[in-house]
Amino acid sequence: MGDFTLLLGAVARMKHYSIVITLIKRMESFGISPNVYTLTVLINCYCRLRRVDFGFSVLATILKLGYEPDCITLNTLLNGLCLQGNIFGAVRLVEEMENKGYEPNVITCGTIVNGLCKIGQTGVAIRLLRRLEKRNFEQNVVLYNTVIDSLCKDKLVTEALNLLSEMMSKGIQPDVVTYNCVIQGLCNFGRWREAATLLNEMGHRKVTLDVQTFNILVDTLCKEGMLTKANEVFDNRRIAEAMALFREMEEEKLDHNIVFYNILIDGFCNVGELTTAREIFTGLLAKGLQPNVWTYNIMINGFCKNELVDEAGELLEEMDSNGCSPDHLTYNTLIQGLLQHGDTAKAMKYLKMMVDNGFSANATTAAIMIIDSLCKQRLVNDALNLLSEMMSKGIQPNIVTYNCLVQGLCKFGRWREAATLLNEMGQRKIIPNVQIFNILVDTLCKEGMLTEAKEVFEVMIQRGLEPDKVTYNSLIDGYCLQNQMDEAVKTFNVMVEKDCSPDVFSYTILINGYCKNGFCKNKQIGEAMTLFQEMEDKRLDHDIVFYNILIDGFCNVGELTTAREIFSGLPAKGFHPNVWTYNIMVNGFCKNRLVDEASELLEKMDSNGCSPDHHTYNTLIQGFLQHRETSKAMKYLKMMVVKGFSANATTAAMFIDLLSSNQVDENIQELLPKFG
Numbered sequence: 001m002g003d004f005t006l007l008l009g010a011v012a013r014m015k016h017y018s019i020v021i022t023l024i025k026r027m028e029s030f031g032i033s034p035n036v037y038t039l040t041v042l043i044n045c046y047c048r049l050r051r052v053d054f055g056f057s058v059l060a061t062i063l064k065l066g067y068e069p070d071c072i073t074l075n076t077l078l079n080g081l082c083l084q085g086n087i088f089g090a091v092r093l094v095e096e097m098e099n100k101g102y103e104p105n106v107i108t109c110g111t112i113v114n115g116l117c118k119i120g121q122t123g124v125a126i127r128l129l130r131r132l133e134k135r136n137f138e139q140n141v142v143l144y145n146t147v148i149d150s151l152c153k154d155k156l157v158t159e160a161l162n163l164l165s166e167m168m169s170k171g172i173q174p175d176v177v178t179y180n181c182v183i184q185g186l187c188n189f190g191r192w193r194e195a196a197t198l199l200n201e202m203g204h205r206k207v208t209l210d211v212q213t214f215n216i217l218v219d220t221l222c223k224e225g226m227l228t229k230a231n232e233v234f235d236n237r238r239i240a241e242a243m244a245l246f247r248e249m250e251e252e253k254l255d256h257n258i259v260f261y262n263i264l265i266d267g268f269c270n271v272g273e274l275t276t277a278r279e280i281f282t283g284l285l286a287k288g289l290q291p292n293v294w295t296y297n298i299m300i301n302g303f304c305k306n307e308l309v310d311e312a313g314e315l316l317e318e319m320d321s322n323g324c325s326p327d328h329l330t331y332n333t334l335i336q337g338l339l340q341h342g343d344t345a346k347a348m349k350y351l352k353m354m355v356d357n358g359f360s361a362n363a364t365t366a367a368i369m370i371i372d373s374l375c376k377q378r379l380v381n382d383a384l385n386l387l388s389e390m391m392s393k394g395i396q397p398n399i400v401t402y403n404c405l406v407q408g409l410c411k412f413g414r415w416r417e418a419a420t421l422l423n424e425m426g427q428r429k430i431i432p433n434v435q436i437f438n439i440l441v442d443t444l445c446k447e448g449m450l451t452e453a454k455e456v457f458e459v460m461i462q463r464g465l466e467p468d469k470v471t472y473n474s475l476i477d478g479y480c481l482q483n484q485m486d487e488a489v490k491t492f493n494v495m496v497e498k499d500c501s502p503d504v505f506s507y508t509i510l511i512n513g514y515c516k517n518g519f520c521k522n523k524q525i526g527e528a529m530t531l532f533q534e535m536e537d538k539r540l541d542h543d544i545v546f547y548n549i550l551i552d553g554f555c556n557v558g559e560l561t562t563a564r565e566i567f568s569g570l571p572a573k574g575f576h577p578n579v580w581t582y583n584i585m586v587n588g589f590c591k592n593r594l595v596d597e598a599s600e601l602l603e604k605m606d607s608n609g610c611s612p613d614h615h616t617y618n619t620l621i622q623g624f625l626q627h628r629e630t631s632k633a634m635k636y637l638k639m640m641v642v643k644g645f646s647a648n649a650t651t652a653a654m655f656i657d658l659l660s661s662n663q664v665d666e667n668i669q670e671l672l673p674k675f676g
Contacts, residue, residue: 008041017045036062040073047080055080075107082115090115110142117150125150126163141167145177152185160185161194173205180212187220195220215260258289262298269302277302293319293327300330304337312337313346328354328362335366339373347373348386360394368400375408383408399425399433406436410443418443419456432463438470445478450487453478467498473505480513488513504542507535508549515553525557544575548584555588563588576609583615590623598623599632614645621647625654 012020024042027034034042039062046054055077062069074097081090090112097108109132116125125147132139144167151160160182164174179202186195195217202213261284268277281299284291296319303312312334319326331354338347351366367390374383383405387397402425409418418440425432437460444453453475460467472495479488492510495502514528532550535542547570554563567585570577577585582605589598598620605612617640624633637655640647647655 008038012041012045012048015048017048020045033065036067036069036073039067040069040076043073043080044076047076047083050080050084052077052080052084052086071108075111078108078111082111082118085119087112087115087119087121109137109139110146113143114146117146120150120154122147122150122154122156139167139170139172141172141175141178144172145175145181148178149181152181152188155185155189157182157185157189157191174207176202176207176210176213179207180210180216183213184216187216192220215263258284258292258295261289262292262295265295265302266298269298269305272306274302274306274308291322291324293324293330296324296326297329297333300337301333304333304340307341309334309337309341309343309346313350316350326357328359331359332362332366332369336369339369344370344373344377344379355393355395363390363395364398364401367395368398368404371401371408372404375404375411378412380405380408380412380414397428397430399430399436402430402432403435403439407439410439413443413447415440415443415447415449432465434460434465434468434471437465438468438474441471442474442477445474445481448478448482450475450478450482450484467500469495469500469503469506472500473503473509476506476513477509480509480516485513504535504540504546507531507540508542508546511546511553512549515549515556525553525559528553529562544570544578544581547575548578548581551581551588552584555584555591558592560588560592560594579605579610579613579616582610582612583619586616586623587619590619590626593627595620595623595627595629595632599636602636612643614640614648617643617645618648618651621651622654625651625658630658 008020008023011023020041024034024038027038039058043055043058046052046058059069059073059077062073074093078090078093081087081093094108094112109128113125113128116122116128129139129143129147132143144163148160148163151157151163164178164182167174167178179198183195183198186192186198199217202208261280265277265280268274268280277299281291281295284295296315300312300315303309303315316326316330316334319330331350335347335350335354338344338350347366347370351363351370354363354366367386371383371386374380374386387401387405391397402421406418406421409415409421422432422436422440425436437456440456441453441460444450444456457467457471457475460471472491475491476488476495479485479491488510492502492506495506511528511531514525514531528550547566551563551566554560554566563585567577567581570581582601586598586601589595589601602612602616602620605616617636621633621636621640624630624636637647
């Protein structure tokens with residue numbers, strides 16, 4: 001019986017739980033009575049198979065047979081409950097054990113503490129530690145490690161450090177697992193100095209670093225280097241420290257695998273240290289390590305990020321001969337790199353290779369990237385041909401594919417073909433989204449085809465799609481462009497009724513509509529001002545462009561006082577007038593015969609941190625010429641030439657007219673070739 005029981009235990013340790021259950025049932029059919037140990041093995045098998053209920057049935061059998069279950073039996077059930085996630089059921093079982101005179105041992109407590117930590121009840125686990133302490137229960141490093149690890153994962157690293165100090169004060173010596181948990185926690189939050197202090201402490205306590213310690217440190221150093229590089233304050237010391245750790249690990253002759261080297265290579269690639277990354281990569285075989293597909297993907301990604309796409313392509317070509325086939329990520333990474341480098345032809349070559357090597361199912365992303373790139377290069381026909389080709393090879397387009405194509409077609413006014421694609425989507429059971437309809441509506445509005453845009457809008461609603469702010473804004477803009485302000489306002493009001501709150505763009509479009517295209521009568525400018533006030537009341541974020549539109553509107557209707565008030569109030573609102581703001585005001589002053597105020601404003605520009613441009617000078621010079629103030633015009637003409645700006649056609653024509661009528665001195669003849 002003893003040998004048979006040992007055999008059952010061995011089979012269970014090999015995780016063949018169903019076989020053990022079958023063997024024990026056969027024992028019973030042969031009349032062999034199981035003992036407590038055999039039945040405990042049976043409980044363990046049921047628990048491992050997540051059938052704790054059967055485990056409790058076996059416990060009932062143990063009691064019925066008159067056996068006394070021991071701590072091992074009860075701990076097995078306890079572990080089963082924890083595996084099921086029934087931690088509080090496990091706690092109740094411990095309480096029942098205590099009530100029946102069973103004293104929980106270190107395994108019991110460890111199981112409960114581990115279970116509590118796994119479900120995020122670290123606080124309860126700590127309270128249990130305190131209870132054990134009061135009962136003079138012997139605690140060990142495993143218990144503390146479990147809680148410390150959980151605290152670190154809960155981002156309570158300071159509390160974990162306090163618990164580490166507590167365990168040492170009780171004479172419980174931390175091991176490498178303890179230190180790894182806390183070092184990982186500290187590194188996760190950039191607390192590198194404290195992690196370094198713990199490293200020194202490990203040395204003083206003769207706790208040997210293991211592979212996990214090195215992995216944590218190298219990974220952190222490389223990632224920290226990557227982040228600081230992104231902020232353009234990268235400190236080469238971090239990479240030097242990572243390299244020093246790497247050398248130390250090699251000297252220690254610790255077991256390290258390809259995962260460790262992948263972390264290191266990735267770190268160097270991320271900070272542009274391609275030479276070092278390549279050295280480590282090429283040295284792997286000499287260390288008896290075979291680069292895996294992830295290693296190659298890291299290197300290819302590193303090459304692409306550093307614009308070395310040819311090297312990335314060469315590396316992919318070498319993979320098969322080196323016994324490692326590329327996967328879909330390898331191809332996608334290289335294709336993306338080539339497209340970013342502007343090499344669409346090579347990207348298409350690798351897409352074909354990807355499909356030929358059996359990755360059709362994963363080629364959609366790559367195909368979308370290429371189609372998008374072709375559309376952006378104005379090669380929409382090539383993009384459409386690629387769509388046909390990919391479908392013939394079993395690569396199914398998705399909503400993103402059609403979004404790219406519809407946008408590409410609409411950019412070049414090919415809205416009829418875009419509408420055909422919309423119908424094709426329906427045939428392929430691909431439901432168009434709001435974005436596709438928005439592209440069509442916007443294009444039709446910009447083409448002045450408002451009737452057709454409205455029809456697309458209605459189709460969108462019929463298909464159960466809710467128009468969003470972009471949809472309404474496109475329609476409002478379309479009506480404004482066609483001077484149909486009443487329709488624009490109606491659409492704005494519908495937007496409000498449909499609980500689609502107008503945004504800063506909605507208001508800006510409408511206000512711009514009132515202020516442009518001859519709509520700047522007093523009534524319309526009043527409407528614009530009402531909208532402006534409404535926008536202010538709603539505290540909608542807006543930028544200087546919005547104010548430029550408003551100031552321009554008031555200038556165009558001669559409301560210089562209001563325009564000046566808005567202009568003067570910009571700094572108080574946190575806005576700095578840009579050159580376009582100044583140009584609008586200078587133009588407004590000139591149009592309203594206030595050329596001296598215009599020149600004063602130009603003189604102030606540099607001191608206000610905004611230099612005049614050629615528009616500013618040309619506008620002011622034209623203003624002076626229109627008012628026959630030739631000498632002042634000449635002054636600013638010379639200033640403009642010194643600044644390196646040229647006169648525009650209107651300014652040049654006005655001077656030529658003056659020359660022909662002999663109203664300008666001869667010096668202007670010398671200046672004309674310089675600014676024309």
